[in-house]
Amino acid sequence: MTIAVPATPALDARIPGSKSLTNRALLLAAAADSTSALGAPLVSVDTTAFREALSGLGVRVEPSDDHLVWHVTGLGRGPVGTGTVWCADAGTAARFLPPFAATGLGDFGFEGSDQLTARPVSPLAHALRLLGSEVTTGPGGRLPLRVRAQGLDGGALTVDSTLSSQFLTGLLMAGPLMRRPLTLTVPRLVSRPYIDMTIALMRRFGAEADETAPGEFTVRPTGYRSTDTPIEPDASTASYVFAAAAITGTSVRVAGLGRGSLQGDLRFTEVLARTGARVETTDEATTVTGTGAFRGGFTVDMGDISDTFMTLAAIAPLADAPITVNGIGHARLKESDRISAVEDNLRALGIRTETGHDWITVHPGTPAPARIVCHRDHRIAMAFSVLGLRAEGITLDDPGCVAKTFPGFHEELHRLFPRHRVPTAGLLVPAEDRS
Known part of the structure; x- marks a missing residue:
């Protein structure tokens, strides 16, 4: 034509700004050892939901008056405490935050809208159980999801990432907070560029994460360092x-x-x-x-x-x-x-x-x-x-x-x-x- x-x-x-980068950077900054500044973050329903969900886990996020910079005070570890986290419609919150919570200490519930509840979380819950966390889900392996956290040991496991790359992303980002190295084998991966993005951003925050073999990712328990990050x-x-x-x-x-x-x-x-x-x-x-x-x-x-x-x-x-x-x-x-x-x-x-x-x-x-x-x-x-x-x-x-x-x-x-x-x-x- x-x-x-x-x-x-x-x-x-x-x-x-990128939703994918904003929410990943929010989580990594929340786990870092000091305060990070996120430049030009996306201000939208999803990122605001993610930011408020982090607040429910005890993380302080302070936007500048013009919202051009968000200052995130990291915990330097997983969260400690109890509470219910509202994820709204944000799939990233429901997939990224439970692994982060599992590296901490406490009892955390995750709930969301009807739209989000219709989306599966069972592969993530299964992986967290294999890593030593006590996790329950709602009917059909969906929200609400509850994590009784006592830290995660790490180790090796195979991850089903055919439904969403966000399950793998959430586990990878939790890896530096575990007690020993984490190795994830992924037989079939969808949305591969999002995993590459995640690993690149983790490295900016001081993590040691590599693809050690095709479809095999290893993350070492280094923790995270705060860093100022512009959002594309x-x-x-x-x-x-x-x-x-x-x-x-x-x-x-x-x-x-x-x-x-x-x-x-x-x-x-x-x-x-x-x-x-x-x-x-x-x-x-x-x-x-x-x-x-x-x-x-x-x-x-x-x-x-x-x-x-x-x-x-x-x-x-x-x-x-x-x-x-x-x-x-x-x-x-x-x-x-x-x-x-x-x-x-x-x-x-x-x-x-x-x-x-x-x-x-x-x-x-x-x-x-x-x-x-x-x-x-x-x-x-x-x-x-x-x-x-x-x-x-x-x-x-x-x-x-x-x-x-x-x-x-x-x-x-x-x-x-x-x-x-x-x-x-x-x-x-x-x-x-x-x-």
Whole structure:
């Protein structure tokens, strides 16, 4: 499909900090031996929930007045005490904090929203039991989860990471607080870039963590040192403005996301390049420019960057041939069954799709007006908002769910693409008629 390409300079997108980096850095700083400063953290529903959950474990987190820096006073160990921790909708809180609590001393409960309770925690609970902790879960191996903590010895075990890499991440980050080295063997790992990110960040805080053999990770009981850490813009969130540039024939630049990024989701730009977009990555920034073509006719494995598969699938109807995404079975266990949610919404738009357990094929077509069912899932809302820049009559049943990771998403999309329609709730009006 061909689109007109205006000769304009790149627009600088205002992308908030990475949720993945913010919550990992919060935990590592909480376990460190002194006070750490986190620069430009993401301020959103999920990160605020994680920060408040840490407070429930006795960790002091003090935001600056402008929230541009969060000061975290580390415990230098696992938490001590008793209490119930509210995780809200934050999957990272439910997967990262129980291992941290298990390295301490006390009795800690973890509860969450109905949406979070529907997501499994049994692989994590099983691993913690094998490491010597007393752990109970709710029906079906779900929240609420209770940890009676007396520290963790460490040792060797095999981890089921096929449902979520967050289970492995939580155990890895707890490793330096155990009494002896921890060795985790992972027969099959999904979302590998998130593990690489975790290990790189752990090393910044003084941990000794290595992949000692393929699929085998060893962490030594070194503890953590406090460190000041800048937070990169969120690469998953950047996927929406990059995709919007590709389908509108404009150019968008995200500063702070360059060659040295810790985030694997920046590889989404490689997928956009296959559709015909021009991608430039320097040490300082990444720029995507729509070239006037949006090509399909390919299959891509997005298992390692599954948080961005919806971005591609939502705009795939605009391509000139079908696009198939595979390797994404674990996306069915996120905030929603994301494969089914994408399929159902595309079909509501009149777009032909086929799906299997871990794949989806989207055929070209002209989207009809429809109301997108977001399932309280921020990524569904943001992905279909991008399609709405090129398709008439798309609205969202829950535009506010974007606050989970990007409270100002709709405003930023309108700022960058004022000549296009930005889907929200209710009726859409032409950009020139908006106040």
